[in-house]
């Protein structure tokens with residue numbers, strides 16, 4: 001390997017790329033899907049529409065799974081019943097995002113967090129964003145509460161919760 | 170279980186954009202690996218390819234597209250896939266072909282061409298998230314890394330400075346790697362002051378997006394003994410995938426990696442990895458991941474990896490060299506090819522062929538590891554002289 | 555080295571639409587059936603899980619992220635083989651042979667009903683510079699179909715007879731949603747898609763999931779009364795370039811079957827099997843595959859169809875399940891779906907006329923525009 005001073009490959013410099021020195025073929029496509037949400041996620045989305053967070057309980061390990069699912073992955077059996085949990089929780093971890101999903105810079109940073117939902121089993125939670133708080137004030141284990149869209153704007157989507165905001169000041 | 174040896178390795182340059190197509194890069198790496206093994210494509214019984222999301226290339230069933238470049242025409246050929254863990258998993262899938270007696274010589278190819286996707290390769294990662302529960306939030310791959318990094322820092326009280334030391338070490342190690350894309354002499358201060366992307370992740374904490382390919386050749390014991398005096402044996406393989414629900418587990422410690430490593434250690438009869446592994450190529454797409462993975466591999470106690478790094482234990486001349494290649498942070502991160510680069514590095518190090526990158530202490534046993542999915546999969550290969 | 559058996563099979567879906575369940579719930583249902591069939595607990599008894607799927611058919615990149623939980627595979631050795639389900643089964647076979655695991659679960663599924671852009675996804679499987687600008691799946695298929703029919707001097711009636719036979723076979727199979735009484739004339743009067751390919755030649759898309767449980771000989775003998783042994787496996791790819799293939803023959807099926815025959819010690823494939831399950835896309839593929847497998851020859855294949863030799867009650871029933879024509883196109887699951895059918899038939903749970911069958915062959919093709927395929931030889 002060390003004797004191979006030059007490895008194969010021809011890098012394209014940024015300027016060469018920008019000036020389209022090399023030929024390429026462009027293909028633009030918008031792929032469309034309609035994923036069946038299934039029984040568990042459908043119930044969750046219906047709950048969000050009503051301003052409620054729902055989980056599913058497994059009566060063997062007694063965990064309350066949030067987000068809910070039709071089966072318990074630990075016990076490998078169907079889950080047993082719906083459980084309404086609180087719309088409050090605590091921050092498990094958080095971050096401040098300065099970029100969009102295409103790597104472009106955001107106008108304004110966005111605080112994202114994994115929130116452990118109260119009354120779900122310990123450590124159970126989901127991904128969401130934070131609002132009404134400065135990045136420097138956020139900390140792990142901070143108590144937060146869901147801020148819902150007005151009832152007539154809720155459509156049964158994870159974005160029916162606008163964001164979570166701190167319970168404390 | 171038949172013994173399986175690595176008998177040759179090859180790779181292309183790793184760069185942000187390459188002129189070569191995916192097929193051509195796969196060909197170049199494969200040709201180099203076959204040349205090192207002194208074999209021709211007609212000697213190859215079977216080909217296994219690894220490549221990450223089809224969305225990068227804009228090609229559906231990418232394995233079929235890359236087939237001829239990887240030497241698979243008119244042969245048993247397949248593609249295996251475990252997200253970012255793929256690079257170290259491809260040789261495992263080739264291992265069981267040889268170990269089972271179905272094949273004697275298998276060509277193993279990792280290829281990634283991330284640059285074709287516009288406006289930016291990062292965009293492909295949006296489509297790895299749950300389409301109903303996560304994508305509507307505008308989630309990016311960087312979010313989950315920064316969330317995990319923050320959790321790791323919180324639970325074990327790790328400082329950003331300690332994490333930055335990994336980037337400094339790996340980018341410096343890469344100065345000696347002829348394929349390297351981002352080799353540099355930088356300081357901890359450079360890392361800390363680099364542009365925040367998704368705090369606590371900053372520009373210099375992250376590996377780049379890359380084009381590149383790497384390949385190795387595996388052979389059964391009788392073939393290996395015939396064609397080389399210096400085979401490197403694969404003595405342990407392991408992999409493990411955790412639950413999809415990444416927001417339901419404590420991100421501070423990778424349990425799935427511990428289980429993957431234990432599977433490999435059991436096979437290789439290793440009871441005390443910290444003493445018995447001489448050096449390791451662990452997956453470092455972000456600098457904190459090297460620390461996280463050292464702990465999951467039980468090469469350090471939980472929360473102890475930053476200390477070992479501070480003390481220089483993980484340097485090339487240290488007691489436990491980690492990523493002597495320069496890793497993904499320095500050499501580059503063409504996903505499946507990056508994992509294969511680690512396999513190739515362990516092979517070259519064990520044969521004493523790593524040149525200026527050769528670790529100082531004599532080495533007999535090395536480990537390569539990769540990681541991926543939704544912070545969910547660990548893949549481990551142990552190799553010995 | 556140990557022998558390898560199939561000890562459990564399960565399925566779910568097998569319908570044009572499955573709106574009542576997510577793909578995860580569909581997998582969970584099939585997996586539960588397979589584990590019950592095999593008498594195993596996936597959380598304690600399984601060494602490895604293999605799934606076969608492709609990102610763009612799922613609409614999820616790195617789609618293996620979403621498979622472990624519903625198979626009982628969380629924190630276990632799980633991987634994706636990005637290939638037809640039959641190749642997944644072959645990898646499970648090798649894992650057991652190598653001593654890596656003694657029980658392996660292999661899964662594959664289709665949720666094609668959720669893919670609204672099926673045409674766009676298919677077009678992205680073509681090589682982007684030379685082929686994609688003008689080739690579609692239908693044109694690529696039609697080019698081969700024309701050449702094969704020309705070389706064998708087959709009239710339009712022959713592929714139509716295959717379609718009619720498989721539609722009819724499916725009527726006896728409770729799992730086949732597209733089975734029908736369809737005459738040759740009805741096939742020939744269906745709309746032309748791309749000459750000589752007609753709408754009725756094309757398998758309809760379906761949702762579905764197939765799960766199989768494999769085990770080493772020692773485990774198989776403990777767990778079940780009626781293991782189905784895997785005697786030979788093979789997989790093979792021809793060139794990926796559509797225009798460079800020999801359209802008159804299925805090189806991949808020939809390569810994969812030779813490998814499997816060698817392993818199983820099958821010398822006269824034309825006489826060895828009680829029935830075969832082969833890929834039957836577009837009617838003509840069944841014939842092209844039977845030739846490549848050495849079950850028929852290019853000289854006698856036409857006559858075999860004309861005199862109904864491959865019918866359910868003929869000397870060599872081909873696709874007694876109804877094939878892809880009756881079961882529907884489940885993309886990467888197609889091969890594994892046929893394994894489930896073959897296993898049930900070998901256990902005497904298939905067509906009545908095949909009770910007592912001992913030897914079966916399952917062959918699969920990855921579908922257009924690929925020239926990759928696999929073969930597995932089963933025995934009770």
Ligand SMILES: [Zn+2]
Nearest residue numbers: 058061072075
């Ligand atoms: Zn449970």
